[in-house]
Amino acid sequence: MLKEHDVVTAIVNVPAEGLLAGDVGAVVHCYPEGDVYEVDFLDEQGRHKCVATLTGQQVMRLNLVSLSA
Incomplete structure (x- = not known):
């Protein structure tokens, strides 16, 4: 299960x-009924692209690693 703010x-x-496989976004809402999420997607320049209601079968969580010097 995903949680709010997951990338x-x-x-x-x-x-x-207008959403394409590979587009990146953040979960902004998790519906209590199950594996359904509102996801805010950005374009390549970091501008808002769309908010879409998707299931966990339509997205994959990204594990981002912070690199610090």
């Missing part, structure tokens, strides 16, 4: 939202 990537295209 995810879409693994499917959602043409109605």
Whole structure:
């Protein structure tokens, strides 16, 4: 299960939202009914692209590592 603020990537295209597999976003809401999430996606320049309602089967959580000097 995902949680709010998890960074995810879409693994499917959602043409109605202009969403492409590989787009990156953050979970902004987790629905209590199950594995359903609102995800805010950004474009390549970091600008808002869309907010989409997706299932856990349509996204994959990214494990980001912070590199500190």
